[in-house]
Amino acid sequence: MGRLGPSEDVELMKNRAFFALLVAVALALPALAQQSTPATSDQNSAPAATAPASSDQTSNSTTGASGKPALQPDTHEGFWGKLNPFARKKYVQRQTGPIRDRVNELDELTATNSKMIKDVDARAQAGIQLASAKANEADQHAIDAGNKAQMAQQTATQASTRLTTVEQVVGNIDQYKTSAQTEIRFRPGQSMLSQNAKSALDDMATPLKNQRGYIIEVQGFSSGHGQAAIETSQKMADSVVRYLVLNHDIPVYRIYVVGMGNAPVQTAEGDKTKRTSGGRVEISLLKNDEEQLSTTASTDQPVAK
Numbered sequence: 001m002g003r004l005g006p007s008e009d010v011e012l013m014k015n016r017a018f019f020a021l022l023v024a025v026a027l028a029l030p031a032l033a034q035q036s037t038p039a040t041s042d043q044n045s046a047p048a049a050t051a052p053a054s055s056d057q058t059s060n061s062t063t064g065a066s067g068k069p070a071l072q073p074d075t076h077e078g079f080w081g082k083l084n085p086f087a088r089k090k091y092v093q094r095q096t097g098p099i100r101d102r103v104n105e106l107d108e109l110t111a112t113n114s115k116m117i118k119d120v121d122a123r124a125q126a127g128i129q130l131a132s133a134k135a136n137e138a139d140q141h142a143i144d145a146g147n148k149a150q151m152a153q154q155t156a157t158q159a160s161t162r163l164t165t166v167e168q169v170v171g172n173i174d175q176y177k178t179s180a181q182t183e184i185r186f187r188p189g190q191s192m193l194s195q196n197a198k199s200a201l202d203d204m205a206t207p208l209k210n211q212r213g214y215i216i217e218v219q220g221f222s223s224g225h226g227q228a229a230i231e232t233s234q235k236m237a238d239s240v241v242r243y244l245v246l247n248h249d250i251p252v253y254r255i256y257v258v259g260m261g262n263a264p265v266q267t268a269e270g271d272k273t274k275r276t277s278g279g280r281v282e283i284s285l286l287k288n289d290e291e292q293l294s295t296t297a298s299t300d301q302p303v304a305k
Contacts, residue, residue: 176286186279234259
């Protein structure tokens with residue numbers, strides 16, 4: 001290349017100076033943007049400080065779920081507008097820090113509310129189960145009380161029935177009714193029992209084993225007159241009593257013996273029959289209601305549970 005002239009050197013220096021000025025302006029713009037942002041934020045905060053009454057009036061409507069005032073959007077756009085292409089990491093952290101803290105607070109508040117809801121639900125379920133158990137227990141007690149009342153009613157009914165039966169038996173305790181009768185014939189001058197006489201006595205005495213409320217009436221009759229006839233009839237009646245006591249274990253206190261001799265016998269119609277022309281013994285089985293009372297007592301015993 002050849003040497004430049006003086007005019008060309010001046011032009012070249014002007015170009016270099018203009019380029020250096022552009023570079024300086026480009027480097028100064030970010031610093032100016034960083035300085036303008038806090039300045040405008042201070043300017044925006046000044047009116048808020050001068051109007052505390054208006055902020056108090058709107059505090060209720062701008063309070064969040066955490067109890068703190070809601071975050072307000074940044075209305076200052078700065079030199080670059082809403083997006084600063086030269087924003088630094090600290091600037092971004094400073095802008096997003098309050099949002100991150102508020103989100104963490106909301107997460108903690110949500111977790112606390114969820115835990116409280118679970119606790120309340122658990123207590124409610126436990127209360128419901130306890131109330132159900134108490135209700136079931138009360139139902140069981142009511143059923144038991146009903147069963148006991150029914151058993152008491154049955155016992156009272158049985159006692160009333162038995163009392164009525166006892167009254168009837170006590171009223172008829174000395175009233176005996178003829179249950180069975182048989183007659184034993186003897187040959188003149190004899191007091192020994194024949195085989196037919198023993199069979200007749202067996203048929204009458206065998207069912208009386210382990211029974212109560214009965215007596216046996218034995219009346220002896222004999223032909224003849226006076227004391228001799230009475231003694232003969234007594235001997236025949238004694239032979240019948242002896243057989244019943246020894247062979248059938250009939251208690252002696254249940255047997256009543258009478259030697260009638262040749263006394264006339266009175267019939268059911270009230271007429272007197274003729275005197276006996278031989279020897280005979282009349283055996284009558286008489287019963288009262290004592291056996292019925294013992295049977296009722298055994299059947300009315302309550303069943304133990």
